[in-house]
Amino acid sequence: MIVAAPPFPVIETDRLRLVSPAGPEFDAVTAFLGPEAPHFLDHHPDEEATWWSVATIIGHWHLRGYGMFAVVDKATGEAQGLVGPWFPKGWPEPELSWNLVEGAEGQGFAEEAARAVLDWLFTDQRWPSVVSLVDPANAASTRLVEKLGARAEGTFAHEMAGEFRIWRHLPRTLAGKRLIEGLA
Numbered sequence: 001m002i003v004a005a006p007p008f009p010v011i012e013t014d015r016l017r018l019v020s021p022a023g024p025e026f027d028a029v030t031a032f033l034g035p036e037a038p039h040f041l042d043h044h045p046d047e048e049a050t051w052w053s054v055a056t057i058i059g060h061w062h063l064r065g066y067g068m069f070a071v072v073d074k075a076t077g078e079a080q081g082l083v084g085p086w087f088p089k090g091w092p093e094p095e096l097s098w099n100l101v102e103g104a105e106g107q108g109f110a111e112e113a114a115r116a117v118l119d120w121l122f123t124d125q126r127w128p129s130v131v132s133l134v135d136p137a138n139a140a141s142t143r144l145v146e147k148l149g150a151r152a153e154g155t156f157a158h159e160m161a162g163e164f165r166i167w168r169h170l171p172r173t174l175a176g177k178r179l180i181e182g183l184a
Contacts, residue, residue: 008020008022008023008061009120009124011069011116011117011120012074012116013112013113013115013116014112015073015074015075015109015112016071016072016073016074016080016109016112016113016116017072017074018069018070018071018072018083018084018113018116018117019069019070019072020061020067020069020070021054021057021058021061021067021068021069021070021082022058022059022061022062022067026070026072026079028054028058028070031070031078031079032050032054032079032101033047033050033051033054037101038101038102038103038104039101039102040081040099040100040101040102041081041099041100041101041102041105056088057082057086060086060087060088064085064087066084066085066125067084067085067086068082068083068084068085068086068097068099069082069083069084069113069117070082071083071100071104071109071110071113073109079101080100080101080104080107080109081098081099081100081101081104081109081110081113082097082098082099083096083097083098083099083110083113083114083117084096084097084117085097085117085121085130090158090159090160091133091156091158092131092156092166093130093131094127094130094131095130095131095132095133096114096117096118096121096130096131096132096169097132097133098110098113098114098141098144105140110144111144111147111148114144114148115148118130118148118169122171122172123171128170128171129168129169129170129171130168130169131150131166131167131168131169132145132148132150132166132167132169133156133164133165133166133167134164134165134167135162135163135164135165136163136164136165142165145167145169148169149169149170149172150167150168150169151167151168151170152165152166152167152168153166153167153168154166
C-alpha cells in the first residue's frame with residue numbers, strides 16, 4: 001500500500017516563505033538543531049530538550065493537520081523561527097504562537113508571519129477565532145498581540161508552563177463589526 005504524503009500549505013508574504021517543518025522541502029535539523037543553527041530566543045540550555053521541542057512541532061502537523069510554520073527569509077533562505085497554530089495537550093484551545101531565533105528579533109518577521117497565518121486560519125481554514133497565550137512578563141509579545149488587534153480576555157494557568165494572559169484574535173471584519181457594535 002502506498003500512502004501519499006500529507007499536503008503541507010505554503011504561505012508567502014513579501015519577505016517570507018512559511019513552510020511546514022514537517023514537509024520534505026524543509027530541513028528542520030539544519031535550520032534549528034544543527035551545530036551552527038541559531039538558538040531560539042527562549043531556548044532551553046539542554047540541547048536534548050530543544051530536539052524534543054522541534055520533534056513535537058513536526059509531529060503536531062501529523063497529529064492535528066496543522067501546526068507552526070518555519071519562517072524562512074526569502075532574501076537569505078535562512079529560517080527565522082516558527083509561527084503558527086499550536087494546540088498541545090492541556091491547552092484550552094488552539095493558539096497562534098511564535099518563537100524566533102536569536103538575531104531575528106526587531107525586524108518585523110513575527111508580525112508579518114503572524115498576520116499571514118491569521119489570514120490563512122480565518123480565510124482558508126475558516127477558524128472563527130484563535131488565541132495567543134502570552135507570558136505577562138514578555139513585553140515584546142504583548143506589544144505584538146496588541147499590534148495584531150487581539151483583545152485580552154483573562155488568564156490561563158498551566159501546571160508545567162506557568163501562567164499566561166489570553167489574547168483573542170478575530171477575523172478583521174468580525175473584529176471591526178464587534179468594535180462598532182461596542183461603540184453603539
